[in-house]
Amino acid sequence: MIDQLDSLGEASLKQIQSAGSVDAIEQIRVSVLGKKGSLSQVLRGLAQVSAEERPKIGSVANQWKARLETAIEEQKATLEAGQLEARIKNEKIDVTAPGLLPHQGRLHPLTATTRKIVKALERLGFDTALGPEAETEILNFDAINISADHPARDMHDTFFVNPGVVLRTHTSPVQMRTMQSQPWPVRVLCAGAVYRCDHDATHSPMFHQIEGLWVDQKVSMSDLKGVLSYLLKELFGPDAEIRMRPSYFPFVEPGVEVDVRAKGLFKGDGWIEILGAGLVHPELFKFAGYDIKKAQGFAFGIGVERVAMLLHKISDIRHFYQSDSRFLSQF
Amino acid sequence: MKISWKWLNEWVDLKGIEDAKQLGDLLTSRGLEVESIQTQGLGLERVEVALVKSKEKHPDADRLSLCQVETARDGILSIVCGAQNFKAGDYVALARVGAELPNGIKIQEGKIRGQLSQGMLCSLDELGLAKGSEGIWVLPESSKLGTPVAEILGFDDTILDLSITPNRGDCMSHLGIAREVAAATKKSLKFPKISKLPVKKSSIATGITSGAPCSQFFGIQINGIQVGPSPDWLIQRLEAVGARSINNVVDVTNWVLFEAGQPLHAYDFDRLSGKKLLARQAESGEKIQLLDDSTVALTTKDLVIADNEGPVALAGVMGGKASQVTNGTTAIYLEAACFASATVRGTARTFSKVTEASQRFERGVDPDRVSWALQRACDLILKVAGGQIVGISSSVSAAEKKEKANAKARLIQVPRNFFSERLGLLLSDSEIERSLKSLEFEVKKVAKQWMVLPPRFRSDVKIPEDLLDEVARSIGYEKIPTSLPALTSIQTRYGDAMSRKVSLRETAKDHLVALELSEALHYGFSSRKSQEAFGFQPTVALKNPMHEDQEVMVASLLPGLVEAYALNERFHFSSEKMNIRLFELRPTFWLGESDSGTGIQERWRLSMILSGQTSAEGLHASNNSLDFLKVKGLLQSFFERSRVRGVRWESASNEAPSFLHSGLSSKLTIGRDLVGWVGVLHPSIASKRKLRQTVFLVDLDWDFLEKKMRSPWEANTYKEWSDFPPMERDFAVLIKKGTPVEKLTQIAMKVGRPLAKDAKVFDIYDGQQVAEGMTSAAVRVIFFEEGRSLRDEEVDERSALIRTQWKQELGAELRGG
Structure with missing residues (x-):
């Protein structure tokens, strides 16, 4: 009987090992x-x-049973691996066919530039404040030391809306609104759209400004220079240099015009006018109800378009407001 | 303001300053910004006097002549010329080979119709001098061969164009600029010698009415003058600084204005009536015809100089026509006065007559320079127009007398450490003293204070802070070190409404960008017509728009977005669909009470425009166009990301705004409040604008959404989930066409409670197998319970309830069952 078992076992083993499909093995x-x-x-x-x-x-019978079962599993695995391999060989895609692209959502370059500036200054402790674009003449001018008969009003080509209301010509009124709403210390950034009647390749009737205001008990011109020097390096690279020149803005005294120079960034490596700044004029503190003997501060204003145009070498300011996808898709 | 190098050099020695660029840098570093530098005679370097020896007709051209021209350095040259207005023996301006004329023409040797031409004979037009002048410029016979024409024209000066800030009235003259140069280079000013003012009285008296905004009014009468053209030196100087020569008398007054910053006016003495000239406020309704021929009607806000019969000049702005100095004038009355800045500014603005004089008065002239300027002008008039001084009259206001006598009132007291502290630069007393004294400030140390007296021409310096600038620019801003201000406290932004607004706006932009939209920014104003075309009535208009397409403040952002869409379509040349996905987050403007106190509400809107494919590009991308449900999904995702809950979508139907296709649009609400509108642009607007693709618009009330959003610092609370498997049941339901499918899921959720946790429609079909007037909807309901597995019977029971309710409420039947 053992012989009978052995010969059956040997024969079955051969059958299993030569089986060509999973089905055949199952039959065996x-x-x-x-x-x-x-x-x-x-x-x-x-x-x-x-x-x-x-x-x-x-015991012989059980040994054969185990041997045959193992052989079946082994042969099955071999066959399945072969099948999978064949299937994989069969399944193909042309990877050179064009991919299905999502749309690229992009921030407006002016938003991106604004964020760059804001982010840099937030590290120093500045917060952002908002104010209306249609502003009272009082806050836009009188409150910040530009009285009605002040020649400096002509520096601003103002759009008038309602009696006593203009489209703000700068974001400075937001500085005043902030000071009126809280005691110092103040560290605030006023970012937003401003308006002036002016239109050519570098002037737009609506443009964007970020103004910074810092009020505390000890604030000096060198602090202002330090903050601006840091900001300009953040914007234009670590080798950016700063130059201050005396200038005049009624809301600061002294007022300075700030130029920047950075290697390779601008043609000719010359100085480029980039922003206006100065120490806050005491008249503003008076208007805000701050103690002019104690409060000291600096303020600066930077044009977002100007920075974006320099960074991206954009030659015509009008591109910013036309939403031409040939323009917007580049940022 | 234009400054002549030569003229400036007469006031302060410019030796040591290399060139105009260096002078420009020096002035810029002191706050006098140089806008441009212009070298006279640029382009005339190779143009010189030549003599025409012979002139014959060109053998091959009727209109040209062939000339032999004698030159100083190249002997006889052959020149072909088209002009006819000269003859042999004339002196002419020859542009030599290599010259590059002001109009850009480069002179080369060449052949014209076969004849050699070795230069060009120039017209005044070609030399950039007289526009449109014809024929070549024939020079006087006294001309010397080889003289550069620039020399003949007196073009040997360099002109700096400065932009003077409104506070620096004292710099509106060569004297003022010279003063800054002198301070910077430690040199002294060179004043021209002037005669003493006459003592004799003029036959006309001056007067200032009480309260009139005039502090000094002087006049000198000169008889026996001869009005005529000015000498060359006078004309050249005035032209160099951009003024036009009129006659010798007027030119002298302008000379003194550009020289010392004091505007003057000369009247024809014989045209003045009566014995007195009065500086007084105009009477309402008074009129005067001005030098520019215009007639203006005055009000009491205007200051005039008046004789017996009425105003003869608009004080500080412009003289009157009737008394102007003409060639027939033989006697003049020369006025020098000091008018109040605000008055002159007001009058100049009111009548749009900003003149050289008004610009100086409105910034403030030097009260101590008025009589000097008058005498300086007298000296020059006697020199160029002859005549004799008859006498002088003068009036000085009480206020001016008091101010002059009381210098103390102008003293500025400054703590000793003020400069070092506020500039952040340690300065010695002597540095401060030297800086201020170089600018003609008087400085004294008294105990712990500086006592500083600014000169009278610096009316802009009044407070200690004003002195900071004087010291800083003397020392040089480059000397100021950099430091950082101390952060003395920091406030949390929690609960700060402003921070919340900024943060939510910026986060929303990020969400929209992630949802594949790009940000657009358009002007806050637009044309009224374009707003009205979308059914919006703008309520805020500009009083002084630059164009009519910027006449009103926008009431909606949509017209701007559609305009942008149209622009893009115009430049879309591909046969593929154009993909546009823009959003804009900006205010719209409405009349109404507002917290800002402006009477204008700024209502922020979040508006979008979408068109094109769902994928930007790729294989078969064009088969998949954007449709309403894709736009809806995008917005649902936006609300989800922004944590805005409970937005309801209803068919807009007859409520739809006029800019939307009412059938293909939806009204969005939260509770009873309107969130906004979504849908397809109304076909009538699309066809009017000839738009080719279907355009989707979204217009949301951002201010409202913002209120519904959680503050950025309010974190959402984590929820436990169930590991037990949910059970799903799918139903194919037949409902009447037009029944919102949302009703099915709403009922399922209501009736299936508490086991039904979610219900969704996953197919809608109304094809062949569905009866006419019916729609088949496939609904999947998902059941589960926290903490345990559900039994089939429970779910079946709920499912039956749901089916019954569908049937009762909607008459819905299960398909095939």
């Missing part, structure tokens, strides 16, 4: 190891075998 498994399989049939003769032979034969 049923025909050999199944309830009615050939192995079971052989074992049915076990009843006629003597009691001392029985365990021996049983």
